[in-house]
Amino acid sequence: MEVLKANNAQYEALNNFTNENSHISFIQDADGNNIIGKEVLTDDKFLEIREKLKNLEEITFKPKNTEIWKNLKTTLKEHDTIYTPL
Secondary structure, eight states: OEEEEEOHHHHHHHTTOEETTEEEOOEEOTTOOEEEEGGGGTOGGGGGGHHHHHTSEEEEOOOOOTHHHHHHHHHHHHOSEEEOOO
């Protein structure tokens, strides 16, 4: 599965961006990369930052461990829309 990778500057600029009830939250893959699902590129709720999102590098997702999924469940309870590499 392909995901989007942020360098440190991109991560700082984009992580935790919120628009209405939609939220961007990067996670780390097995290599320590800050990643997010490609769906953010087409979601109109993130239109104001779409150009910045288009600059993220596309890579193949490498799962870290089951902790990712535990954290995701907690985050999903807090927001209507959240994008991760699922």
